[in-house]
Amino acid sequence: MIRRFFVGAHPVRDNPTKRPSWRRAQGALPQVLLLLLFFMATVAFAQAIDPLPFKDHAQEVRFQSLTRELRCLVCQNENLADSNADLARDLRHEVFNLMQQGKSDEEIKQYLVDRYSDFVLYDPPVKASTLLLWFGPLVILLAGAAVVVVTVRRRGRAAVTVANDKPTDEGDDW
Amino acid sequence: MSRLIPFFGFLLLVALFGFGIWWNTQHDQREVPSPLINKPAPAFVLPKLDDPAQTVSRDTMLGKPYLINVFASWCIACGEEHPVLMTEGKTIGVPVVGYNYKDAPDDAKDWLAKHGNPYDMIIVDREGRTAIDFGVYGAPESFLVDGKGVIRYKRIGPLTPEVIAKELKPAIAALSKEQP
Numbered sequence A: 001m002i003r004r005f006f007v008g009a010h011p012v013r014d015n016p017t018k019r020p021s022w023r024r025a026q027g028a029l030p031q032v033l034l035l036l037l038f039f040m041a042t043v044a045f046a047q048a049i050d051p052l053p054f055k056d057h058a059q060e061v062r063f064q065s066l067t068r069e070l071r072c073l074v075c076q077n078e079n080l081a082d083s084n085a086d087l088a089r090d091l092r093h094e095v096f097n098l099m100q101q102g103k104s105d106e107e108i109k110q111y112l113v114d115r116y117s118d119f120v121l122y123d124p125p126v127k128a129s130t131l132l133l134w135f136g137p138l139v140i141l142l143a144g145a146a147v148v149v150v151t152v153r154r155r156g157r158a159a160v161t162v163a164n165d166k167p168t169d170e171g172d173d174w
Numbered sequence B: 001m002s003r004l005i006p007f008f009g010f011l012l013l014v015a016l017f018g019f020g021i022w023w024n025t026q027h028d029q030r031e032v033p034s035p036l037i038n039k040p041a042p043a044f045v046l047p048k049l050d051d052p053a054q055t056v057s058r059d060t061m062l063g064k065p066y067l068i069n070v071f072a073s074w075c076i077a078c079g080e081e082h083p084v085l086m087t088e089g090k091t092i093g094v095p096v097v098g099y100n101y102k103d104a105p106d107d108a109k110d111w112l113a114k115h116g117n118p119y120d121m122i123i124v125d126r127e128g129r130t131a132i133d134f135g136v137y138g139a140p141e142s143f144l145v146d147g148k149g150v151i152r153y154k155r156i157g158p159l160t161p162e163v164i165a166k167e168l169k170p171a172i173a174a175l176s177k178e179q180p
Helices: A002-014 A020-022 A026-045 A058-066 A086-098 A105-116 A126-163 B003-026 B076-091 B105-115 B128-134 B161-177
Strands: B046-047 B053-056 B064-069 B096-101 B121-125 B141-145 B153-158
Touching: A026 A105, A058 A086, A058 A105, A086 A105, B046 B121, B064 B076, B076 B105, B076 B161, B105 B121, B121 B128, B141 B161, B153 B161
Parallel strands: B064 B096, B096 B121
Antiparallel strands: B046 B053, B064 B141, B141 B153
């Protein structure tokens, strides 16, 4: 979340075309930049409104990677780490509290799955109902490969027959 | 014949995409199946809206089936659902417990005073902590809990006359059959 602020702040500095005019014009431009920075700062504040008292950096890293694997139920294409939804914040706090209680990542995931089903996991578990999801693409790939192999062989055989029938054929088709 | 194979492949794709479109119009894509169906409702202890000193828990509600309806004054879809509850709430045959979700009690009271109160009882979950145990991710949501405290049916989204007639009432009828 903080990173996004920096990503937003850099383009002004990174854009080389802005630099000369910035130095030349001592008038309005610095004020505009200041104003711009002010708005960026408020955006960053709005996103960093959710500070959690982590024990150490390792726990924060673990929290970040775990919440990135969990789906926000409200805006379903966002993960818990990125979502600004109210429920996502509540669930982040829930995950944080469970971490403080010494729960493992697996236990925390199970806690959420018990309440919100496998849907909260971005990585669906392999089980009977997800076999098609996991191995369907492989099956399709194998079927495609089989079709290619059969076709190539058949054409090869056909070409040999044609070559035997018409030895003078020089490939005019091409 | 072999020239027709691509055409059949095309037809197959058309059928697949057609099925996909049909499927998505039949189902709410946002709906997440609740893993709590046919499991005991989570233990809850929540204060009543009209008298916060009194609390209601899963155990005090045991014995008779009831419908929990998650609502909030800030929730727009709840406003759509509300008239349906006002007209049909009393006809479903079980008490309707309003579950005031992440709402200011005064806002909830104003809202009910303005639109009418379809609930037999209202419990308050201001922080939304218990709602997480219920797997609530949006309002309105409704849970049918049987006399043993087991969740038997869940509706995500507003209750409509169709949903009440086709899903909720049959579910309640099934309950009364097994509990004579």
